[in-house]
Every structure is written in structure tokens, then in C-alpha cells.
Amino acid sequence: MVRYAVLKGLYDLEKTIGCGGFAKVKLATHCLTREKVAVKIMEKACLGADLPRVKLELQALQTLSHHHICKLYQIIETDTHFFMVVEYCSGGELFDHIVERNRLGEMHARSFFRQIVSAVAYLHEHGYAHRDLKPENVLLDKDQNLKLIDFGLCAKPTGGLESHLYTSCGSPTYAAPELILGKKYLGSEVDIWSMGVLLYALLCGFLPFDDDNIESLYKKILSGRYDEPIWLSAESKRLIRCMLQVDPKRRITIDKLLCHPWLLVGYGDPVSKESLFEMHERDDHCVKVMAQYYGKSVEEMWSQLSSWNYDYDTATYFLLLARRKRGLPVRLARLPLKTKVVVEMLSNDENNAESSPKRPDISNYVALRGKEMTQDDEENLGVTPLNGVDWNKNISAEKENKQEGFLEPVPPMPHRKPHKRYWSPGLDEPPSPVPAKMTPGRGRLTDTPGSSDGNGSTTGCMSPLPGSPRCARKVLDSLERSLSRVRNVLTPKRRNQRAATSTGPPQPVIVPAKDVCNVSTTHSSNPEHVLEQLRHALISKGIDCRQKGFVLRAKHPRLSFELEVCLVAAGNSAPVVGVRRKRLKGDAWCYKRVCEEVLALASVKPLTTAL
Numbered sequence: 001m002v003r004y005a006v007l008k009g010l011y012d013l014e015k016t017i018g019c020g021g022f023a024k025v026k027l028a029t030h031c032l033t034r035e036k037v038a039v040k041i042m043e044k045a046c047l048g049a050d051l052p053r054v055k056l057e058l059q060a061l062q063t064l065s066h067h068h069i070c071k072l073y074q075i076i077e078t079d080t081h082f083f084m085v086v087e088y089c090s091g092g093e094l095f096d097h098i099v100e101r102n103r104l105g106e107m108h109a110r111s112f113f114r115q116i117v118s119a120v121a122y123l124h125e126h127g128y129a130h131r132d133l134k135p136e137n138v139l140l141d142k143d144q145n146l147k148l149i150d151f152g153l154c155a156k157p158t159g160g161l162e163s164h165l166y167t168s169c170g171s172p173t174y175a176a177p178e179l180i181l182g183k184k185y186l187g188s189e190v191d192i193w194s195m196g197v198l199l200y201a202l203l204c205g206f207l208p209f210d211d212d213n214i215e216s217l218y219k220k221i222l223s224g225r226y227d228e229p230i231w232l233s234a235e236s237k238r239l240i241r242c243m244l245q246v247d248p249k250r251r252i253t254i255d256k257l258l259c260h261p262w263l264l265v266g267y268g269d270p271v272s273k274e275s276l277f278e279m280h281e282r283d284d285h286c287v288k289v290m291a292q293y294y295g296k297s298v299e300e301m302w303s304q305l306s307s308w309n310y311d312y313d314t315a316t317y318f319l320l321l322a323r324r325k326r327g328l329p330v331r332l333a334r335l336p337l338k339t340k341v342v343v344e345m346l347s348n349d350e351n352n353a354e355s356s357p358k359r360p361d362i363s364n365y366v367a368l369r370g371k372e373m374t375q376d377d378e379e380n381l382g383v384t385p386l387n388g389v390d391w392n393k394n395i396s397a398e399k400e401n402k403q404e405g406f407l408e409p410v411p412p413m414p415h416r417k418p419h420k421r422y423w424s425p426g427l428d429e430p431p432s433p434v435p436a437k438m439t440p441g442r443g444r445l446t447d448t449p450g451s452s453d454g455n456g457s458t459t460g461c462m463s464p465l466p467g468s469p470r471c472a473r474k475v476l477d478s479l480e481r482s483l484s485r486v487r488n489v490l491t492p493k494r495r496n497q498r499a500a501t502s503t504g505p506p507q508p509v510i511v512p513a514k515d516v517c518n519v520s521t522t523h524s525s526n527p528e529h530v531l532e533q534l535r536h537a538l539i540s541k542g543i544d545c546r547q548k549g550f551v552l553r554a555k556h557p558r559l560s561f562e563l564e565v566c567l568v569a570a571g572n573s574a575p576v577v578g579v580r581r582k583r584l585k586g587d588a589w590c591y592k593r594v595c596e597e598v599l600a601l602a603s604v605k606p607l608t609t610a611l
Helices: 044-063 094-101 106-125 187-204 214-223 234-243 254-258 284-294 298-305 312-325 339-351 363-369 375-381 391-402 470-503 527-540 588-601
Strands: 011-019 023-030 036-043 072-077 081-087 138-140 146-148 509-512 519-521 544-548 551-556 559-569 576-586
Touching (some): 036 044, 072 312, 094 138, 106 146, 106 254, 187 234, 187 254, 284 298, 284 312, 298 312, 519 559, 527 544, 527 551, 527 576, 527 588, 551 588, 559 588, 576 588
Antiparallel strands (some): 023 036, 072 081, 138 146, 519 576, 544 551, 551 559, 559 576
């Protein structure tokens, strides 16, 4: 059974790459273009009062188009779920990028911050306030370009950004003083404060205002006092002070921020808030490729696309456009016939059939297939005629009426029967409860003990009696050989897996040197010793943990995370024992601090990756 049937044939779902309070994000492949996408899955029953925010997020992403804002491709809504298909950013969160390097150099931080300022200025230009700016909501693509995500808390005041807002929302460590006091505020001003905290985190590797006690945290924010590390340049300090002003009227505006001297160093030009993408760009080459695939004219295809319904066609067009801009060939993959889709539609039509038979509606299949269904398609699908009416015969009759002269006969296609699951009893299993088949007039097929395949296993396949016809013997012999080959391939694997898990302890995972993101190395050569040290460190910190193999799942009052002892393959030298970290839920900076303390207690190197 498919977990999300609505996605079948459109996207191939893969691993989960993110999860939140009421949503999870899965990596997927778009079937027509074979491009990677991210699918955000939200269950309506879990949304509750947040349902209007989801709809506002969808509305915002359909309105915005910027090269530093994650692109929306498709929206699918069912009775139980929302599915948002968005651009996949393989570089991960900006937060992990900071943690991996402890802190960023000024040039590196300036490059990233210019991109954030460009995206936020574009948002404000279009009347939106993000209200949840933080490193966890900024992703990196494979080219290290930043993409702003998570517009669930965004706002678009009806009177523009000069209109006041009243809802207190966002993350406490990034919240502006007016939000904490519960006063009315301007969305643009609270975004500027959050950007000041974000820039501080980029340059310092920690937050300006942080405390485990929420009341103490609020006092620090309201005071506006924070430490300025010695490595910060004078110009960096001045810029951060301009943004972290307790009085919102004294904060720098987004227009002045675009041309601030600190942001011009090494660039010369002010930050541009203009998008490099047109909102509804027409590319005739991409439209032509889709038109040829669907059997339409270019104008018909563009007329359908230009309604911008954010359906599968919209997603296909955006992905083709992205490929073209990257200089890749623009083409579509041929989808296999979706037999199950058509059969399910036919069964639905049978349940609702009227007294007079009618041809089943296969428009959804035609749209998925990309061309009009022909007689050969129906025959290849093995579709059973509905209500006793053979539509293939009707088509043939229509062709005979329309054509004159000799009609070349078409050989009948064999009726495709549904696959059966063959039951193969073992030596110690009782015989099948299903009666053996009878071959009319030719004798009976009886169950025989399974024959050995040479490895001590049995095939348990039925063998024909001497009186059976030759074709039946050939078919059953072929089946028996096939089953033997399948068993020879699969059985040793399963046996080896069971032997590995039953005869010895689990072994740590080996991580290639290129995949050492979020991995801390150790001086120990004993993974069991490191695992025990980590477990004792978690217990001493009062953190509950559960162990499964070399993985410790920890639960803190403010977050949950995993620590996995692994082996890091360091070139030709012996593998190094490391600890791989993964935040599952909760505050990111609390996770960073707790991990640092636990790893320090376990005598593990700091969070910075070293090989």
C-alpha cells in the first residue's frame, strides 16, 4: 500500500530530510524531469489553529519569486494532507554551516548576509514580513547560495508594512523587545532586529541573547546589552548596533541597510533587492518540449501553463526552466504505463455505473501519460471491459465503418490476468489449504515435496503429473527454475544478515571523509568506550537517553537529538572514531550548547570537524 497514493506516479519519495512540529519534509524525485525536489507534508488534523497560517504561507510562495527564496513548484491538497513541492537545497541549514566552522570569517559572513538582506528587502517591497528569520530557516543549495524558507509566520498587513501587527510570534532568542512586551509593532522593524541577531551568530558562532531561563532571556533582550568579542571589527560592531536597537524607531531601515558601508566592502555596489527571476517567465523552448510531450501546440500549452495553478504541469515547467538556466539539456522522461491508476479508475466507475454502459473516464490517466490513449494502450494495460462491453471491439468497428476497402486484421492481444501470489510450503509446513488445480480432461496437478536447490533449501513448487500436457510441464518447470534462482539470490543475503545480527554485536557505521558534516572526532580507538562515555555524560547532565546499537537518542526538556558513534574513513590510514550528531526537534542553539557540554564530558573533541 502506498503511504501517499496521491503522489504515486508523480514523485518518487525517498528519505526524510527534515521534520517539525506538524510537518515533515521528504526528498523526492520528479518523475518526468528526474530532478530532485523537497516535499513538505502537513497533516491537517495536526494543524488545528495553524491551518490559516499554512494557507497564508502557500499564498505568499505563489506570489514571491526571488533567487534567494526557496521556489514553490506544486501544491496538492487532499482531505487529510497538504503537500508542498518546493526546491531542494542540498547544502543543508545555515545553522549547521555555522556550527561546522564554529564561526564564519568576515568576508564569508558578508557574502551570506548580502543574500539575506536581498531576500528580506524583496519581501518588504512586496508587503510581507517574515517574522521568523534565523539560521535554521535559511538553506544552502549545492552552489552555496542561500534560500529563505518557512513562511508559516509571515504577515501581509492589508494597509502595507506601515500598518501595525499585534501577534507575538517567532523564536524567543531572535524576538525583538516590542514582541516580548506584547506591544503593537511593525513587521519590517522586527525583521531588522532578527537580522541583527543572525549576523551576530554568523560572526561569533553564538547568540547575543541566550539563557536557559526564559525570564532571564527576556531581561537580557529588553536591556539590549550583549558581549562584543574581540575578533569583531569596528565596522561589524557598528552595523550590529544599528540593528539591535531596543527602540525600534532608532533601528536602521532596510533601504539604508542595502547600501551600508560594511556590505559594500569587496563588492562596491549596494545590495540589490530585485529578483533575477521573472515571476511568470515564458521560455519557448521549455514550452515546446512540454507541448510535444503532451501532443499540443505551443500556444495551447502556454495557455494551460499561464493559468499558474501550481499543479504537476507547473512543477514540470519550473524544473525544466531551472535545468535550462543551469545549461543542462531540457527533456522529459517517458513514464511507464500506470496500470494500477487506470484499474482503480475503472473500478470506481463500475461502482457508480448507471444502467446504460458508458466508456470510463480516463482523463486523469491521459494527463499523466501525456498523450491520448489509443487502442494499443488499452490492450497493453489489460483492462477488463466494463459492464460486459468490449470497448476495443467498438473501436475496431468504428474503424471499419470509417475506412473503405480491405481492413488489415489485428491479432488479438492476450488477456492479462492479475498476478497471483504463489504459496510455497516448506518441509515442515502443512499442505496448502487451497485445492490443487484441475486440468480438464488431462489429469490433476498434485503437490510434491520441495526439491532441493543444492544449498539445503527447498523450492516447494508444484510438479505436473506424467499425464499433464507438454505446455503445462514447460510452464511449471520454468516457474520452478525461476523460483530456485530467486531463492539462490535472496536467501544467502537474509541468512548472512541474520547471522551478523545474531552471532555478534552491531558494528559502528563507517562514514566517508567527504560526509563528515556534523561529525566530531575523538582520540579513542575503541567505539564501545566512546559510546559508554557518551551515555554516562548524558546521564550526568540529567538527560534521558535510549540506546540502540551505536545510537543514543537523547531527550532534553527543550529538544531531542541523536548521537551516533561511527568510524570516519580518513584516506588510507586507519578509521577514526567519531560522533555524528543530529537534531531531531527543539531549539537549535540549545542543542549546540548541550552537545558541546556532553562531548566535553565524554572527552570528545569540540564540535568543529577535524580529521
